[in-house]
Amino acid sequence: MLYRENGQFKTSYQADQQIFPIAQDRLGVLLLIAFAFVGVPFLVDEYMFRAILIPFLILSLASLGVNLLVGYCGQITLGAGAFMAVGAYAGYNFLIRVPDMPVLGAILLGGVSAAAVGIVFGVPSLRVRGLYLAVATLAAQFFWDWAFLRIKWFTNDSSSGSVSVANLDVFGVEISSPLSKYLFCLTVLVVLSLAAKNLVRATIGRQWMAIRDMDVAAAVIGIRPMYAKLTAFAVSSFYVGVAGALWGFVHLGSWEPAAFSVDRSFQLLFMVIIGGLGSIMGSFFGAAFIVILPIFLNQILPVFGAIFGVEISTATVSHFEIMIFGSLIVFFLIVEPHGLARLWSTGKEKLRLWPFPH
Amino acid sequence: MSGRKIGDVILDLNNISLSFGGVKALQNISFNVMEHEVRAIIGPNGAGKSSMLNVINGVYHPQEGEIIFRGEHRRDMDTHQAAEQGIARTFQNIALFKGMSVLDNIMTGRNLRMKSNLFMQALWIGPARREELEHRQKVEEIIDFLEIQHIRKTPVGRLPYGLQKRVDLARALAMEPEVLLLDEPMAGMNVEEKQDMCRFxxxxxxxxxxxxxxxxxxxxxxxxxxxxxxxxxYGKKIGDGVPDEVRANPEVISAYLGASH
Structure with missing residues (x-):
């Protein structure tokens, strides 16, 4: 009975066009953000930050970027890993080559570079679509894998292509402890998520979705397919690029091109599909599913075995982890092909009427 | 039909020919459309009616001929240009944006009038925010006009066919067009829905x-x-005129109207 919009009358279009028009949603999201900033730091240890929460936040940001392109604009991509790499290496180069470059500036410029590269590799989308476009974007992956390994200038002449950054500080605050890294990533994620929410409810978001749903009709009402598709590539690549820079700078500290291999591209695409295409919330669900679930299984299986008096060896745990993880992916895709986000919204829909059947 | 006054020729099509490989979809067709009139294109299946509309709003580019729209001569139209100049269109097989709500579908019809840039939209400030509200106002007027208030938040994929047709019309009207092209607006409707659509x-x-x-x-x-x-x-013009003339034209009767009239 709590989740209900009864009595919440909108008297202006402004009130009706809010990001979360239902008061309970607004409150819930605010509480969640407040808890993430204030509550979480007291509850978790360093390992949790380093192994789970920071990767979760950064990959959420990346999958959000991929979702803007694949879920909202309908342009499939298998090059997200490459755009993360471009963000990380471009950010690195800005940091070491430009005197007095602030870290945040380098990260954002990494994103901007990824956006520029995204536009270039988005050009094939003007002619090809669907699986063919996916294959065309793979070109980005292979090209940048090669470039960061072989073109020494990008990696400041390091022999293996591995680079590192140290002494991160943002506005005078040193980002070195797991807690400060977590808070920094969380801040970036919250700001960029709000921006994404704004974009998809504004005219550009509608143009992307129009192109996704029916491109001829979109062209007939005056949407330029080129503008819509390339802005989607640019914005998406910016998000993915910033995530890549954070992954390198904040999560890894030192990294090599293999950190952004084609595996990463697949992983991001799976997050978006499992989480829910065309849903900001779905990006977080997808990232949580892929980042957190394996670790959770890894921790819970021995406990579970102990209940039944069975000793489970580490090797068995990791086998079971993969098996259960795989079957859960299949299960969710059968139960709800539109992803976890759809399950979420169906649940909310039901809750609005509960306890009445309709 | 009270305040309506038929004006000058707004759209003039001269000797339009369009072919796809060996198929001659349109052959040397000329006709004009006067301002404020209701102009119908009829013909049996495959006669080239939809191709004609596609030529007018730039989806197809004719190999020969000339299109004169508001005094401007051009060889063919381009979809974006056509939209900018005030030509809107509905589709025979509904071409709505299935994943979006009715409101968002109609709002897309306003896209050409929304000028704020990406950053303002991302931050939801200044012109971006103002524009959304202004255009929402206009879209709500159209929603009232077409009597679809109750479904404005519904995803269009869930609507019955008749209402989808109406949303399609609403999206075209949101462009505030000078010329509205309707491709079989009443196909597949029952009598009441047809009456409603005629009224609209x-x-x-x-x-x-x-x-x-x-x-x-x-x-x-x-x-x-x-x-x-x-x-x-068959891609040729066989009749043109007021309904009574067309009805009496023997060529039209033999080709199309047949025994039913």
Whole structure:
């Protein structure tokens, strides 16, 4: 009975066009953000930050970027890993080559570079679509894998292509402890998520979705397919690029091109599909599913075995982890092909009427 | 049809020919459309009616001929240009954006009038925010006009066919077009839905002064609501004139109207 919009009358279009028009949603999201900033730091240890929460936040940001392109604009991509790499290496180069470059500036410029590269590799989308476009974007992956390994200038002449950054500080605050890294990533994620929410409810978001749903009709009402598709590539690549820079700078500290291999591209695409295409919330669900679930299984299986008096060896745990993880992916895709986000919204829909059947 | 006054020629098509490989979809077709009139295009299946509309709003580019729109001569139209100049269109097989709500679908019709840049939209400030509200106002007027208030937040994929057709019309109207191309607006509808749609079309024409070019198979409807009719058959024009003239034209009768009239 709590989740209900009864009595919440909108008297202006402004009130009706809010990001979360239902008061309970607004409150819930605010509480969640407040808890993430204030509550979480007291509850978790360093390992949790380093192994789970920071990767979760950064990959959420990346999958959000991929979702803007694949879920909202309908342009499939298998090059997200490459755009993360471009963000990380471009950010690195800005940091070491430009005197007095602030870290945040380098990260954002990494994103901007990824956006520029995204536009270039988005050009094939003007002619090809669907699986063919996916294959065309793979070109980005292979090209940048090669470039960061072989073109020494990008990696400041390091022999293996591995680079590192140290002494991160943002506005005078040193980002070195797991807690400060977590808070920094969380801040970036919250700001960029709000921006994404704004974009998809504004005219550009509608143009992307129009192109996704029916491109001829979109062209007939005056949407330029080129503008819509390339802005989607640019914005998406910016998000993915910033995530890549954070992954390198904040999560890894030192990294090599293999950190952004084609595996990463697949992983991001799976997050978006499992989480829910065309849903900001779905990006977080997808990232949580892929980042957190394996670790959770890894921790819970021995406990579970102990209940039944069975000793489970580490090797068995990791086998079971993969098996259960795989079957859960299949299960969710059968139960709800539109992803976890759809399950979420169906649940909310039901809750609005509960306890009445309709 | 009170305040309506037929004006000058707004759209003039001269010797349009369009072919796809060996298939001659349109052969040397000329006709014109006057401002504020309701102009019907009729013809049997495959006569080239939809191709004609596609030529007018730039989806197809004719190999020969000339399109004169508001005094401007051009060889062919480009979809974006056509939209900018005030030509809107609905589709025979509904071409709505299935994943979006009714409101968002109609709002997309306003896209050409929204000028704020990406950053303002991302931050939801200044012009971006103002524009959304202004255009929402306008879209709500159209929603009222077409009596679809109750479904404005519904995803269009869930709507019945008749309502989807109406949303399609709403999206075209959101462009505030000078010329509205309707491709079989009443196909597949029952009698009540057809009556509603006729009323809306006549109201649009009457209240907004919008010029209407429509394709329709229901002869009763065509003869009732249109000012002039052009008849196509196998890509050729076989008749043109006011409904009574067309009805009496023996070539048209043999090609199309047949025994039913």
């Amino acid at each position: 079309i006549l109201d649009v024409n009457d209240q907004f002064g919008t010029t209407i070019v429509l394709i329709e198979h229901d002869m009763g409807v065509v003869m009732d609501i249109s000012d002039r009719v052009v008849v196509l058959d």
